[in-house]
Amino acid sequence: MRFILYGIQVTLLAGGLLWKTVQLTKRPSDIPLWVVVATLTAAISGWVINTVHGRASAPATSDDTILLWIGHTLNPVVVCYGIACFYVVASQPVRRRLRDGLLWRSGLLLIAIAIGGTATVSGPTSAASSHVIFLVSNLYCGAVLAATAAVCHQYARSAEPRLQLGLLIVSTGAGVIALGCAVKAFVIVATWRGGHLERLSTMVGTVMLAGVVLFLVGILYPAVRMRATAIRMWVRHFSAYRHLRPLWIALSTAFPEDTLRIPDETLWEKTKPSSVHRRLHRRIIEIRDGLVHISPYLGANSPSAPEDLAPALRSALARLARGEHATTTDSYPVAIPAQAGRRSELETLVALSNAFAHDRQVAAS
Numbered sequence: 001m002r003f004i005l006y007g008i009q010v011t012l013l014a015g016g017l018l019w020k021t022v023q024l025t026k027r028p029s030d031i032p033l034w035v036v037v038a039t040l041t042a043a044i045s046g047w048v049i050n051t052v053h054g055r056a057s058a059p060a061t062s063d064d065t066i067l068l069w070i071g072h073t074l075n076p077v078v079v080c081y082g083i084a085c086f087y088v089v090a091s092q093p094v095r096r097r098l099r100d101g102l103l104w105r106s107g108l109l110l111i112a113i114a115i116g117g118t119a120t121v122s123g124p125t126s127a128a129s130s131h132v133i134f135l136v137s138n139l140y141c142g143a144v145l146a147a148t149a150a151v152c153h154q155y156a157r158s159a160e161p162r163l164q165l166g167l168l169i170v171s172t173g174a175g176v177i178a179l180g181c182a183v184k185a186f187v188i189v190a191t192w193r194g195g196h197l198e199r200l201s202t203m204v205g206t207v208m209l210a211g212v213v214l215f216l217v218g219i220l221y222p223a224v225r226m227r228a229t230a231i232r233m234w235v236r237h238f239s240a241y242r243h244l245r246p247l248w249i250a251l252s253t254a255f256p257e258d259t260l261r262i263p264d265e266t267l268w269e270k271t272k273p274s275s276v277h278r279r280l281h282r283r284i285i286e287i288r289d290g291l292v293h294i295s296p297y298l299g300a301n302s303p304s305a306p307e308d309l310a311p312a313l314r315s316a317l318a319r320l321a322r323g324e325h326a327t328t329t330d331s332y333p334v335a336i337p338a339q340a341g342r343r344s345e346l347e348t349l350v351a352l353s354n355a356f357a358h359d360r361q362v363a364a365s
Contacts, residue, residue, distance in 0.1 A: 012216035039082030046075030080144040142181030149174035169218030176211030247353035251290025291334040296326035310355035
């Protein structure tokens, strides 16, 4: 179970760091984003150190005390300090005095732990000093994550649905970790006084690991949901772009002047996934212009149903190709959607294009 949770944890950390780093290259002046990237980097560094050193969670004095202190004490404090800084810096209603004061006090505590830890690992090894450092680390992390859980739960009440669930998951994960820190602090004190609670410490470590996974899932959930929505829209637009091809080819061949001139594009601009939205929009405009130009050949009242309009449109294009005169001189919009909106218009044109392609195949057979 712990192995699976460790795998999920490092996957989420690496994915989140990659995603936020890409965002940072686009918005280098975004201070909260810098804090997030630094925090994720510290978290991954701690994971690597703990993996190399081993995952003993109980205080101990040994030859590799430095790695033990960095992996289990300094790194969690740095990560929690980054979380605290993010919520302070990213919170717009916080007044400057409160913001500066919280950052100053958090930074002072971080420096104090760093100095104390350095003294511990550089001087004679002492079980008491090791227990103190671990205890302060767990208490600090627990306090920060408890505050994080409260803040996220408060903001979730007024957030939009996409962010609300993510904030609730973050709040739950932070609460679980904070509770685990409190229990681990009790275990440290009990061990310091000669108790043996290794089994409880292992159980709490697993629960805290699950809380970390929940915390990361909550942070990434809004972005993943937004990306999934963007992918669904891309698939829908790409499918519509392909389905509009028969109608677009017929109209652009009949009226080549309706083809929009586009500026020179690089290879990446032509092939990048997001370009399909721009190409679909251009194709809709060109089809609409072509339908207006062919409308005089459809008569005063063109059919509205796609299966009836398709053969009339094919006949009108054939008469135009033969050089015959139009039935009327008035142009008017054709294939008007029943409802207003881009989606309804797209569905109407796709239905007409499919009916047009089917009618042309029937006529050719």
